[in-house]
Amino acid sequence: MKSGLVTIKDLARELKISASTVSRALKNHPDISEATKKAVHELAEKLNYQPNAVALSLKQRRSNTIGVIIPEIVHYFFSSVISGIEDVAYDAGYNVIICQSNERYEREVANAKTLLASRVDGILVSISKETEDYSHFFNLQNNNVPMVFYDRIVPGLEADQVIIDDFDAAYRVTRHLIDSGRKHIAHFAGPQKLLIGRQRKDGYIKALKESGLEIDESLIIEADSFEKARLAVMRLLNEKRDFDGIFAVNDLTAIGAMQTVQKKGLKIPEEVAIVGFSDGRFSGITDPTLTSVDQHGYEMGSIATQMLLKRITAEDDSYPAETRILNADLIVRGSSL
Amino acid sequence: MKSGLVTIKDLARELKISASTVSRALKNHPDISEATKKAVHELAEKLNYQPNAVALSLKQRRSNTIGVIIPEIVHYFFSSVISGIEDVAYDAGYNVIICQSNERYEREVANAKTLLASRVDGILVSISKETEDYSHFFNLQNNNVPMVFYDRIVPGLEADQVIIDDFDAAYRVTRHLIDSGRKHIAHFAGPQKLLIGRQRKDGYIKALKESGLEIDESLIIEADSFEKARLAVMRLLNEKRDFDGIFAVNDLTAIGAMQTVQKKGLKIPEEVAIVGFSDGRFSGITDPTLTSVDQHGYEMGSIATQMLLKRITAEDDSYPAETRILNADLIVRGSSL
DNA sequence: CCGGTTTCTGCAAACGATTGCGGTGTCGTT
DNA sequence: AACGACACCGCAATCGTTTGCAGAAACCGG
Numbered sequence: 123m124k125s126g127l128v129t130i131k132d133l134a135r136e137l138k139i140s141a142s143t144v145s146r147a148l149k150n151h152p153d154i155s156e157a158t159k160k161a162v163h164e165l166a167e168k169l170n171y172q173p174n175a176v177a178l179s180l181k182q183r184r185s186n187t188i189g190v191i192i193p194e195i196v197h198y199f200f201s202s203v204i205s206g207i208e209d210v211a212y213d214a215g216y217n218v219i220i221c222q223s224n225e226r227y228e229r230e231v232a233n234a235k236t237l238l239a240s241r242v243d244g245i246l247v248s249i250s251k252e253t254e255d256y257s258h259f260f261n262l263q264n265n266n267v268p269m270v271f272y273d274r275i276v277p278g279l280e281a282d283q284v285i286i287d288d289f290d291a292a293y294r295v296t297r298h299l300i301d302s303g304r305k306h307i308a309h310f311a312g313p314q315k316l317l318i319g320r321q322r323k324d325g326y327i328k329a330l331k332e333s334g335l336e337i338d339e340s341l342i343i344e345a346d347s348f349e350k351a352r353l354a355v356m357r358l359l360n361e362k363r364d365f366d367g368i369f370a371v372n373d374l375t376a377i378g379a380m381q382t383v384q385k386k387g388l389k390i391p392e393e394v395a396i397v398g399f400s401d402g403r404f405s406g407i408t409d410p411t412l413t414s415v416d417q418h419g420y421e422m423g424s425i426a427t428q429m430l431l432k433r434i435t436a437e438d439d440s441y442p443a444e445t446r447i448l449n450a451d452l453i454v455r456g457s458s459l
Numbered sequence: 460m461k462s463g464l465v466t467i468k469d470l471a472r473e474l475k476i477s478a479s480t481v482s483r484a485l486k487n488h489p490d491i492s493e494a495t496k497k498a499v500h501e502l503a504e505k506l507n508y509q510p511n512a513v514a515l516s517l518k519q520r521r522s523n524t525i526g527v528i529i530p531e532i533v534h535y536f537f538s539s540v541i542s543g544i545e546d547v548a549y550d551a552g553y554n555v556i557i558c559q560s561n562e563r564y565e566r567e568v569a570n571a572k573t574l575l576a577s578r579v580d581g582i583l584v585s586i587s588k589e590t591e592d593y594s595h596f597f598n599l600q601n602n603n604v605p606m607v608f609y610d611r612i613v614p615g616l617e618a619d620q621v622i623i624d625d626f627d628a629a630y631r632v633t634r635h636l637i638d639s640g641r642k643h644i645a646h647f648a649g650p651q652k653l654l655i656g657r658q659r660k661d662g663y664i665k666a667l668k669e670s671g672l673e674i675d676e677s678l679i680i681e682a683d684s685f686e687k688a689r690l691a692v693m694r695l696l697n698e699k700r701d702f703d704g705i706f707a708v709n710d711l712t713a714i715g716a717m718q719t720v721q722k723k724g725l726k727i728p729e730e731v732a733i734v735g736f737s738d739g740r741f742s743g744i745t746d747p748t749l750t751s752v753d754q755h756g757y758e759m760g761s762i763a764t765q766m767l768l769k770r771i772t773a774e775d776d777s778y779p780a781e782t783r784i785l786n787a788d789l790i791v792r793g794s795s796l
Numbered sequence: 797c798c799g800g801t802t803t804c805t806g807c808a809a810a811c812g813a814t815t816g817c818g819g820t821g822t823c824g825t826t
Numbered sequence: 827a828a829c830g831a832c833a834c835c836g837c838a839a840t841c842g843t844t845t846g847c848a849g850a851a852a853c854c855g856g
Contacts, residue, residue: 142844201532378744
């Protein structure tokens with residue numbers, strides 16, 4: 123801000139009264155006479171006075187700003203989370219500072235630091251794929267910064283969190299495949315060091331076990347991208363492995379699998395059923411349309427923000443950490459009918 | 460911020476020296492003895508001192524923060540713009556406050572107001588679809604807030620801006636189709652009340668005219684969604700119209716067209732070539748892959764931010780407004796080979 | 797006419813950090 | 827012995843706003 127913006131002192135000088143009077147007049151304090159109030163309000167209007175939020179933040183020791191640490195904005199899921207965050211924050215009169223970790227640990231640490239320096243009133247976090255050391259979050263916690271983790275949480279950190287029930291969703295996906303008659307279901311899994319990756323795999327395994335199907339470890343392949351899915355499918359086919367279903371850890375992976383399967387002349391869903399995860403913009407436009415799991419990103423963002431605001435505004439914010447587990451909806455489409 | 464965070468005064472008290480000395484010691488001012496510096500740095504480290512950015516902002520009258528007004532985050536294009544903004548800002552040590560107008564005028568005005576109150580050092584804006592009154596931007600300009608408009612600009616406002624050349628891109632798309640031998644090219648157009656809708660159509664028309672091809676008005680159909688594209692293709696086929704190419708105003712429309720064309724047994728690209736616009740995540744995953752126009756959202760965001768930072772840091776920021784017109788790249792893929 | 801309200805306004809400190817200026821103490825030099 | 831140079835540090839003001847407290851003026855009742 124160059125300067126030039128009119129301050130309370132400018133109003134005071136102009137009206138030949140004190141800054142304190144102007145301040146009180148602006149907020150209609152009963153101590154101030156109607157005449158003064160009127161004069162102040164009129165001048166403020168005329169000079170287009172805008173209270174300096176920075177000064178206010180300093181004085182009140184709260185910034186009316188919340189910080190967000192997000193792995194990568196350019197994902198349908200994460201951008202819808204942001205959208206939910208922003209909407210709730212806006213309604214509550216809070217600003218939102220976005221920090222993107224780009225899935226990098228170093229940058230996440232830097233983000234935590236700048237948000238602390240900015241004295242945000244609270245922070246929403248989803249950790250990066252790289253992160254294994256959590257001391258920057260413990261540090262924030264020690265400084266009593268209200269924090270809510272969404273989607274990707276820190277194991278062993280006592281903090282508010284909102285996640286979806288990945289285990290259950292994966293379980294339901296797999297049951298759905300089993301119920302429709304598939305017996306050899308492959309799982310294209312995410313990184314097992316991320317909780318989410320493990321839970322989805324575990325849900326898959328539970329469903330198989332429950333149905334008395336054998337767990338074929340060689341049908342569980344770590345593949346979480348379009349390209350890796352293509353390779354994985356190729357390998358399965360080359361090895362002449364028997365499979366009639368694929369549960370992929372995300373939609374892009376599912377689509378990669380889908381195309382390769384089709385290219386090899388197999389029919390979807392007749393010969394191979396395919397299910398993705400985290401229903402994005404893609405699922406409706408593939409051919410056939412893709413069965414997937416709606417992660418409700420917007421809802422997650424808005425709930426996380428509500429939880430954060432609750433903790434920020436609580437007189438006593440030492441109440442126990444809350445965990446909200448959202449239901450992920452299985453959306454059955456053409457690829458698994 | 461509840462409190463608890465250690466301040467320079469805490470350090471001073473602990474070491475029984477003055478706050479000024481601590482401040483200078485922290486930034487290695489030559490006036491301070493090595494012994495004192497060491498003591499201060501060590502205590503700061505130990506107590507995990509973090510400078511209060513709010514106090515600094517007030518003192519320096521600059522917040523090291525830039526504001527962003529964006530129509531809707533949940534779009535591949537806009538989220539990649541944000542990503543570009545965030546990356547450049549991060550490297551320059553700036554924070555980013557995101558405000559979403561949700562395509563609503565009222566909210567955009569409120570956004571402008573809070574960003575002004577927050578005393579951001581500059582603002583990046585893409586206007587909402589609703590906005591027709593621009594006084595909130597003129598207001599910002601009167602207050603000397605550096606501003607850069609990206610993608611959706613304000614006509615008649617002398618300000619920095621970065622846009623892409625829609626007309627030229629559409630022209631090149633159409634030329635590409637013509638050069639590959641198509642003679643009856645349909646255009647699935649966007650709403651003609653939006654500038655980009657008109658420009659894309661005009662580019663299409665120019666290319667046709669230039670090549671001596673006739674303009675068949677009945678091949679220009681207002682269709683800018685997946686579903687509308689399906690209907691449009693159906694209609695063309697039912698009417699047994701002759702067409703060997705489709706230029707769609709965006710990718711989703713192109714994909715809708717693609718699927719319908721394929722479903723009717725026509726080969727892509729042999730019998731019908733298809734081109735989309737604003738290369739999103741989709742284009743690489745369709746089958747065949749979709750020729751499209753890369754709008755370079757990330758680049759637009761990063762360039763806009765660079766322009767903004769330039770104006771913010773300029774000693775004299777009264778240099779004339781700049782307009783950067785980015786080339787949109789035609790990415791030729793399988794659907795038009 | 798005096799004491800006591802009531803009504804309105806201003807002083808000054810505070811939030812956390814920076815910085816010009818002045819002050820103190822220790823040397824060395826002549 | 828005296829004086830200047832130098833190294834080191836603190837005072838106080840400042841950024842814009844809020845707020846407890848005190849003070850001034852006006853009014854009322856007796």
